[in-house]
Amino acid sequence: MDSEQRPDGPPEAVTSRTAVAAPARILVTYATRHGSTAEVAEWIAQELRDAGAAVDVAPVVAGPRVGDYQAVVLGGPMIMGWHKGARRFLRAHAGTLATVPTALFITAASLTETGEDAIDGIPVVKDPWLVKELRTPGKPTRKERYARPDHYLKAAREAAPDVRPVSVAFFAGSLDLTSMNLLEKLFIMLVIGATPGDARNRKAVRQWARDISPKLHGA
Numbered sequence: 001m002d003s004e005q006r007p008d009g010p011p012e013a014v015t016s017r018t019a020v021a022a023p024a025r026i027l028v029t030y031a032t033r034h035g036s037t038a039e040v041a042e043w044i045a046q047e048l049r050d051a052g053a054a055v056d057v058a059p060v061v062a063g064p065r066v067g068d069y070q071a072v073v074l075g076g077p078m079i080m081g082w083h084k085g086a087r088r089f090l091r092a093h094a095g096t097l098a099t100v101p102t103a104l105f106i107t108a109a110s111l112t113e114t115g116e117d118a119i120d121g122i123p124v125v126k127d128p129w130l131v132k133e134l135r136t137p138g139k140p141t142r143k144e145r146y147a148r149p150d151h152y153l154k155a156a157r158e159a160a161p162d163v164r165p166v167s168v169a170f171f172a173g174s175l176d177l178t179s180m181n182l183l184e185k186l187f188i189m190l191v192i193g194a195t196p197g198d199a200r201n202r203k204a205v206r207q208w209a210r211d212i213s214p215k216l217h218g219a
């Protein structure tokens with residue numbers, strides 16, 4: 001039959017029914033002690049939205065429904081180890097997170113440059129404002145050994161060995177001594193040796209989000 005004679009309308013009406021893919025739904029979820037990691041999560045979410053995804057941001061304590069998303073970004077600060085809320089979330093949802101693209105980010109006050117760009121085959125990205133070279137090459141101090149990327153990531157790997165993140169980022173955080181008790185201040189001074197203040201690097205955070213965006217879409 002000639003297309004012009006079709007009873008269901010002109011050919012244009014048929015050809016204009018092109019399928020438009022729904023934007024990927026991405027969850028950005030985070031743990032925080034003093035709030036600064038929440039803002040880092042928002043910066044990441046904004047960049048992913050700019051790249052076309054539909055993004056929800058939620059703290060892990062709100063219990064977001066991981067199964068509703070095609071990809072997940074999970075972050076949290078180092079608080080004498082990776083924040084236990086982030087670890088707990090990773091462990092609880094390990095089964096689902098092992099089946100969707102998952103990226104992790106860790107905010108911190110101190111990180112030792114080890115020269116590696118992957119840990120256990122997982123790509124790692126280090127914020128240049130955070131990472132520090134060894135003071136004496138080849139002779140790491142106790143603080144420098146503590147702040148190694150592989151040491152910081154160990155808890156996450158143990159919490160969910162089957163989750164292989166598409167990327168792990170280490171970002172400079174914000175250290176507010178006034179909101180810490182004496183024990184915490186001592187830990188920061190003696191174990192971390194970090195300088196108080198807001199060292200967050202919005203540009204590095206947004207760049208990482210732009211870089212991982214295709215991987216979260218399964219590309």
Ligand SMILES: Cc1cc2nc3c(=O)[nH]c(=O)nc-3n(C[C@H](O)[C@H](O)[C@H](O)COP(=O)(O)O)c2cc1C
Pocket residue numbers: 031032033034035036037038077078079080081107108109110111147172173174175176180184187192
């Ligand atoms: C009690 C305490 C322990 C911390 N432990 C570490 C640590 O082990 N390594 C590190 O690099 N930073 C450590 N930090 C720095 C935090 O990771 C950093 O300040 C982070 O940005 C805090 O994020 P938040 O504001 O979301 O809680 C610690 C901070 C606090 C308050």
